[in-house]
Amino acid sequence: MSKHISSLAPSVVVDTAAARVAVSQLIGRISLRARGDLAAVGKAIGVELPTQIGACAKAEGIEVACLGPDEWSLLVSLDQIEKVEDALAALYPSLPHSMTEITGREVTFTIEGPKTPDLLSIGLARDVASIKVGQARRTLFDGTTVVLWRDSDTSFRMDVWNSFAPFLATTLETGAKELAAELA
Amino acid sequence: MIQIHCPYCGETLPELEFTYAGEAHIDRPENPSDQTDDQWESFLFLRENVKGPHFERWRHAHGCGRFFNAVRNTITDRFYITYKAGEPRPDLATLLEEDK
Numbered sequence: 001m002s003k004h005i006s007s008l009a010p011s012v013v014v015d016t017a018a019a020r021v022a023v024s025q026l027i028g029r030i031s032l033r034a035r036g037d038l039a040a041v042g043k044a045i046g047v048e049l050p051t052q053i054g055a056c057a058k059a060e061g062i063e064v065a066c067l068g069p070d071e072w073s074l075l076v077s078l079d080q081i082e083k084v085e086d087a088l089a090a091l092y093p094s095l096p097h098s099m100t101e102i103t104g105r106e107v108t109f110t111i112e113g114p115k116t117p118d119l120l121s122i123g124l125a126r127d128v129a130s131i132k133v134g135q136a137r138r139t140l141f142d143g144t145t146v147v148l149w150r151d152s153d154t155s156f157r158m159d160v161w162n163s164f165a166p167f168l169a170t171t172l173e174t175g176a177k178e179l180a181a182e183l184a
Numbered sequence: 185m186i187q188i189h190c191p192y193c194g195e196t197l198p199e200l201e202f203t204y205a206g207e208a209h210i211d212r213p214e215n216p217s218d219q220t221d222d223q224w225e226s227f228l229f230l231r232e233n234v235k236g237p238h239f240e241r242w243r244h245a246h247g248c249g250r251f252f253n254a255v256r257n258t259i260t261d262r263f264y265i266t267y268k269a270g271e272p273r274p275d276l277a278t279l280l281e282e283d284k
Binding site: 054125 | 185248
């Protein structure tokens with residue numbers, strides 16, 4: 001497993017009445033590119049791959065988002081990641097694909113609170129409402145490519161590359177404070 | 185801001201998520217070694233530089249990552265259609281007629 005080299009340790013970035021932003025615990029991540037018999041891939045990793053861009057699927061210890069026509073992002077609990085990697089490696093001879101572990105590449109911000117959609121709209125080019133609950137999208141936030149998962153109306157997770165994380169944390173912190181000031 | 189329809193995502197999204205990738209439907213020669221210097225020059229460098237409806241490539245860089253084709257009016261920035269890479273070139277006269 002690659003070493004976690006994030007400059008941001010799990011912690012609360014900002015906590016206001018408007019929104020709370022925190023850096024999540026380390027979680028296993030895999031970038032998967034595959035074509036052809038997707039059912040076989042689904043069987044190997046234990047969750048069916050969604051084929052609609054933006055759709056997600058979930059099973060015990062694993063979460064999948066479809067980012068492109070042949071691309072998926074997998075969030076896997078740390079105790080299962082080797083099992084998933086082995087299962088995909090075993091599938092490789094019959095179904096060539098690309099599986100890259102990117103655990104050390106990204107951190108996740110959890111963003112929740114009543115003003116979360118407003119907070120995201122400060123940096124998001126697209127309409128926050130176009131991402132439905134239970135979906136995920138790769139998109140642009142404040143000039144940075146992120147993967148945004150919507151868990152409920154007011155709670156999101158944002159996967160960010162390590163090198164951009166401190167910058168985006170600052171953006172989110174400023175935004176959350178501004179929105180809280182409006183509430184007060 | 186221009187709104188662009190991504191044929192892979194099926195969504196109409198802000199221009200910021202996309203990048204322009206030059207003129208579309210330029211096929212690489214099947215036998216590159218048979219080409220003359222003039223043909224290579226034309227393949228590599230010579231472009232239509234259309235004023236008006238232009239067949240061009242775009243990439244949904246901050247989204248699904250796919251290249252696709254579009255017909256855009258270079259004067260008004262209006263997109264007549266976007267379609268997946270590899271699909272045949274749509275008939276321009278029909279497009280312009282439908283857009284009226």
